[in-house]
Amino acid sequence: TQLLEQSPQFLSIQEGENLTVYCNSSSVFSSLQWYRQEPGEGPVLLVTVVTGGEVKKLKRLTFQFGDARKDSSLHITAAQPGDTGLYLCAGPDYNNNDMRFGAGTRLTVKP
Amino acid sequence: EPEVTQTPSHQVTQMGQEVILRCVPISNHLYFYWYRQILGQKVEFLVSFYNNEISEKSEIFDDQFSVERPDGSNFTLKIRSTKLEDSAMYFCASSGPLANYGYTFGSGTRLTVV
Numbered sequence: 001t002q003l004l005e006q007s008p009q010f011l012s013i014q015e016g017e018n019l020t021v022y023c024n025s026s027s028v029f030s031s032l033q034w035y036r037q038e039p040g041e042g043p044v045l046l047v048t049v050v051t052g053g054e055v056k057k058l059k060r061l062t063f064q065f066g067d068a069r070k071d072s073s074l075h076i077t078a079a080q081p082g083d084t085g086l087y088l089c090a091g092p093d094y095n096n097n098d099m100r101f102g103a104g105t106r107l108t109v110k111p
Numbered sequence: 112e113p114e115v116t117q118t119p120s121h122q123v124t125q126m127g128q129e130v131i132l133r134c135v136p137i138s139n140h141l142y143f144y145w146y147r148q149i150l151g152q153k154v155e156f157l158v159s160f161y162n163n164e165i166s167e168k169s170e171i172f173d174d175q176f177s178v179e180r181p182d183g184s185n186f187t188l189k190i191r192s193t194k195l196e197d198s199a200m201y202f203c204a205s206s207g208p209l210a211n212y213g214y215t216f217g218s219g220t221r222l223t224v225v
Binding site: 033037041043044045088090093098100102104 | 219
């Protein structure tokens with residue numbers, strides 16, 4: 001099973017700051033997905049990246065898939081308190097395509 | 112927006128009792144999943160289900176666990192004899208039409224075994 005390592009584990013910033021969180025693996029993935037999870041709720045899909053080098057934007061969120069398809073990053077511009085949550089990356093298991101999750105980055109944006 | 116519905120939202124059970132967690136996936140999705148998340152820990156894969164049979168299961172999904180799609184809408188997870196360490200949030204998810212489309216998760220069932 002390929003492992004997805006997310007960093008940092010925790011991140012606390014002030015409203016208006018920019019931030020980047022990372023999802024890394026030694027394995028190649030056919031695709032990676034990013035989810036956001038709020039306390040007591042299930043993960044909510046933000047984006048799927050498929051092509052090496054791909055960049056996708058979702059308002060203030062920018063997602064990038066590494067050229068070698070082993071890593072991905074999520075950049076948030078001008079963070080807001082509503083961005084607070086657990087950001088999870090997930091990738092399909094090599095053998096069967098079932099999604100496996102990283103441990104997540106817990107982001108807190110203070111007003 | 113279509114959603115995955117899970118019931119109950121909370122369940123407290125005595126150790127050794129059987130529990131059934133219920134899920135209604137999105138109607139035109141073909142792939143169904145159960146994941147669990149122990150408090151403060153990562154989301155862990157339990158089982159995937161396609162075409163009325165288990166596609167894959169993790170080492171967590173031992174003989175105490177079973178899944179069933181008893182009709183065209185429900186998807187259930189049964190734990191036969193609960194243990195304290197089964198206490199967790201259990202999430203149902205569905206996806207389709209391809210296996211690696213984005214998953215839609217339910218809000219989860221918080222299971223507490225006492």
